[in-house]
Amino acid sequence: MTSSPPPAQPPLSADLPRTDLTRHRRLREQGSLDRADLDAILDAGFVCHLGVVVDGRPLVVPTVYGRDERWLYLHGSVASRSLAGDLPVCVTVTHVDGLVLARSVFEHGVNYRSAVIHGVPREVTDPDEKLVGLRTLTEHATPGQWSYARRPNRKELAATTLLALSLEEASVKIRTGAPDDGDGPDAELGVWAGTLPLTSTWGAPVPDPVLPPDIPVPEHIARREGARQG
Amino acid sequence: MTSSPPPAQPPLSADLPRTDLTRHRRLREQGSLDRADLDAILDAGFVCHLGVVVDGRPLVVPTVYGRDERWLYLHGSVASRSLAGDLPVCVTVTHVDGLVLARSVFEHGVNYRSAVIHGVPREVTDPDEKLVGLRTLTEHATPGQWSYARRPNRKELAATTLLALSLEEASVKIRTGAPDDGDGPDAELGVWAGTLPLTSTWGAPVPDPVLPPDIPVPEHIARREGARQG
Numbered sequence: 001m002t003s004s005p006p007p008a009q010p011p012l013s014a015d016l017p018r019t020d021l022t023r024h025r026r027l028r029e030q031g032s033l034d035r036a037d038l039d040a041i042l043d044a045g046f047v048c049h050l051g052v053v054v055d056g057r058p059l060v061v062p063t064v065y066g067r068d069e070r071w072l073y074l075h076g077s078v079a080s081r082s083l084a085g086d087l088p089v090c091v092t093v094t095h096v097d098g099l100v101l102a103r104s105v106f107e108h109g110v111n112y113r114s115a116v117i118h119g120v121p122r123e124v125t126d127p128d129e130k131l132v133g134l135r136t137l138t139e140h141a142t143p144g145q146w147s148y149a150r151r152p153n154r155k156e157l158a159a160t161t162l163l164a165l166s167l168e169e170a171s172v173k174i175r176t177g178a179p180d181d182g183d184g185p186d187a188e189l190g191v192w193a194g195t196l197p198l199t200s201t202w203g204a205p206v207p208d209p210v211l212p213p214d215i216p217v218p219e220h221i222a223r224r225e226g227a228r229q230g
Numbered sequence: 231m232t233s234s235p236p237p238a239q240p241p242l243s244a245d246l247p248r249t250d251l252t253r254h255r256r257l258r259e260q261g262s263l264d265r266a267d268l269d270a271i272l273d274a275g276f277v278c279h280l281g282v283v284v285d286g287r288p289l290v291v292p293t294v295y296g297r298d299e300r301w302l303y304l305h306g307s308v309a310s311r312s313l314a315g316d317l318p319v320c321v322t323v324t325h326v327d328g329l330v331l332a333r334s335v336f337e338h339g340v341n342y343r344s345a346v347i348h349g350v351p352r353e354v355t356d357p358d359e360k361l362v363g364l365r366t367l368t369e370h371a372t373p374g375q376w377s378y379a380r381r382p383n384r385k386e387l388a389a390t391t392l393l394a395l396s397l398e399e400a401s402v403k404i405r406t407g408a409p410d411d412g413d414g415p416d417a418e419l420g421v422w423a424g425t426l427p428l429t430s431t432w433g434a435p436v437p438d439p440v441l442p443p444d445i446p447v448p449e450h451i452a453r454r455e456g457a458r459q460g
Contacts, residue, residue: 051290052288053288058282106389134335196372196435197432198432205426207422218422
């Protein structure tokens with residue numbers, strides 16, 4: 001991992017690249033090459049699965065992320081032991097939108113949106129970029145929180161490992177809609193077929209039990225109650 | 231991957247093992263060694279993130295799974311290209327239960343339940359075990375569906391790649407409850423702190439648009455509407 005701040009770079013292409021890593025080998029009809037789809041999938045979540053190779057074996061850990069136009073910022077402590085060096089990672093973000101219940105078990109599946117990003121992350125060490133990256137992470141999960149909670153001091157900043165992964169080499173897969181066996185012989189079976197949607201929803205804020213009762217829930221948190229996440 | 235059916239084996243230990251791969255290196259207070267926690271996390275979901283090493287680089291893909299007492303069954307086609315051989319995998323299942331909103335940005339976090347399973351999967355080729363494994367997968371995601379939908383025929387069975395991964399080497403992490411900075415100096419800041427829960431809920435079944443209107447939604451699907459998932 002390099003420690004220098006990133007040089008100014010041109011914007012990323014609106015089309016996702018086709019590389020050896022991102023080329024869709026299976027279920028090509030579910031692949032998207034639209035960068036807007038990538039951005040939307042990333043913006044709909046805040047926990048990714050980070051894959052690294054440790055002693056030749058895969059390790060996949062959940063961790064929080066945020067993004068800007070070019071970089072995915074990752075809270076790196078969870079994998080810092082595994083990321084000491086210029087090591088490739090794979091970051092996957094998946095939203096499960098429901099079950100696809102077909103007439104035949106063979107055609108069963110899942111409606112989902114998934115993004116896979118490949119690259120070698122750099123550790124962010126420049127204090128200014130680190131603060132910007134942590135703001136990006138914080139605002140990604142909880143918009144409005146950076147200007148509400150106490151921001152990191154110098155000591156906390158030093159104790160935080162932040163990784164930045166380029167959003168250049170990424171691929172997207174999306175499946176939506178009904179099962180695929182509605183026009184085959186199984187359609188005559190009289191079996192119900194369709195989808196069972198799954199939705200993630202924010203609940204009511206739960207105050208810390210030791211919080212003084214006169215501190216109100218701030219508007220930027222309260223307004224999420226009942227809103228869809230993902 | 232071996233093709234022989236598994237030999238009869240003693241039950242797994244109620245405690246999860248401490249191995250080089252499962253030992254908790256960070257946030258030990260969040261680690262659980264109770265196999266019942268592992269089972270509960272696996273039962274609360276049906277999509278995992280499967281990590282493999284391809285040409286020395288990590289690849290993480292979402293795929294569906296089911297389990298019995300000893301084996302995690304994985305729909306292997308998504309990674310079959312990457313799993314041609316006795317290759318180690320890492321399977322991670324994560325449920326995100328909400329945001330932990332502390333007084334300071336530094337103490338922010340996520341409430342979650344996560345299981346990580348390490349091992350070398352075997353490809354299930356014995357037709358009887360394959361059918362049992364596919365039933366396990368199907369019933370895991372949609373209880374009641376195996377005896378309702380048309381089951382795989384010989385051709386479909388041959389076209390399906392099913393992997394079985396031992397549940398022996400696994401680790402669990404769980405974080406619940408309020409932020410950790412309620413007893414520190416930041417408690418004087420007057421900042422609201424607590425958690426913002428996130429819940430996954432099954433919606434109303436959506437019939438395939440080409441489904442004849444006289445086919446009713448079966449009870450085992452209809453009854454999930456409004457139920458919590460995860």
